[in-house]
Amino acid sequence: xxxxxxxxxxxxxxxxxxxxxxxxxxxxxxxxxxxxxxxxxxxxxxxxxxxxxxxxxxxxxxxxxxxxxxxxxxxxxxxxxxxxxxxxxxxxxxxxxxxxxxxxxxxxxxxxxxxxxxxxxxxxxxxxxxxxxxxxxxxxxxxxxxxxxxxxxxxxxxxxxxxxxxxxxxxxxxxxxxxxxxxxxxxxxxxxxxxxxxxxxxxxxxxxxxxxxxxxxxxxxxxxxxxxxxxxxxxxxxxxxxxxxxxxxxxxxxxxxxxxxxxxxxxxxxxxxxxxxxxxxxxxxxxxxxxxxx
Ligand SMILES: [Zn+2]
Numbered sequence: 001x002x003x004x005x006x007x008x009x010x011x012x013x014x015x016x017x018x019x020x021x022x023x024x025x026x027x028x029x030x031x032x033x034x035x036x037x038x039x040x041x042x043x044x045x046x047x048x049x050x051x052x053x054x055x056x057x058x059x060x061x062x063x064x065x066x067x068x069x070x071x072x073x074x075x076x077x078x079x080x081x082x083x084x085x086x087x088x089x090x091x092x093x094x095x096x097x098x099x100x101x102x103x104x105x106x107x108x109x110x111x112x113x114x115x116x117x118x119x120x121x122x123x124x125x126x127x128x129x130x131x132x133x134x135x136x137x138x139x140x141x142x143x144x145x146x147x148x149x150x151x152x153x154x155x156x157x158x159x160x161x162x163x164x165x166x167x168x169x170x171x172x173x174x175x176x177x178x179x180x181x182x183x184x185x186x187x188x189x190x191x192x193x194x195x196x197x198x199x200x201x202x203x204x205x206x207x208x209x210x211x212x213x214x215x216x217x218x219x220x221x222x223x224x225x226x227x228x229x230x231x232x233x234x235x236x237x238x239x240x241x242x243x244x245x246x247x248x249x250x251x252x253x254x255x256x257x258x259x260x261x262x263x264x265x266x267x268x269x270x271x272x273x274x275x276x277x278x279x280x281x282x283x284x285x286x287x288x289x290x291x292x293x294x
């Protein structure tokens with residue numbers, strides 16, 4: 001259920017932020033002391049006085065929500081619609097009646113604050129890559145958009161404005177990871193597979209050459225499918241989970257078509273977060289999203 005009360009009232013929105021932020025108690029953002037007392041309010045937000053450093057702060061101080069002209073409830077609505085409904089920024093701009101620049105700045109500030117996913121692979125692991133058309137946004141706005149979005153056709157490069165994005169599906173944990181990279185080469189692949197629970201791990205890939213060196217390495221039991229040989233799924237040897245996650249990724253990026261390559265990471269972290277809160281009820285999902293930025 002959509003937490004409409006949060007989006008309809010600034011004080012309800014302020015309460016939600018307060019609950020999430022101080023779930024382990026109130027501490028001073030400056031000196032970390034917990035010797036704080038309530039000290040009036042700043043608009044809808046509780047203010048505090050730190051008895052250690054004698055400075056005041058409020059519920060928003062030190063968060064991405066501080067120093068913003070846009071009301072917290074509107075910003076929370078934007079985050080919610082962005083993550084839950086995959087709403088485009090153009091649409092959000094209309095819904096909350098701000099300029100495109102404002103909504104873009106707010107959403108991207110939120111997405112940048114979301115942490116990188118920490119891989120802790122159990123395996124077996126499927127790994128695959130796709131190449132995203134992501135150049136410098138704006139420059140080619142009025143050109144055909146046909147070639148935008150994710151494409152698996154042909155290998156691309158970061159410098160050629162077609163950076164690789166790795167999709168990892170850990171069958172052991174059910175986790176999926178979507179991680180953009182500068183290059184689809186051996187060292188990048190080794191780095192991605194480095195965070196694992198066991199010394200040795202089973203890895204399923206396609207026939208792409210960059211995965212070949214894994215075979216000579218005792219740490220990996222690599223098995224691969226060769227597309228185009230009519231051999232698509234050999235019982236457990238396949239990358240089908242990656243491929244279906246690729247199409248979800250494609251759909252996620254689609255409303256934001258033409259994302260530049262330097263912003264790809266933040267949009268994909270938001271996508272990762274979307275999956276984490278997918279099955280949570282509305283209010284919990286929103287809290288989870290706010291917490292991810294603290
Ligand atoms: Zn202090």
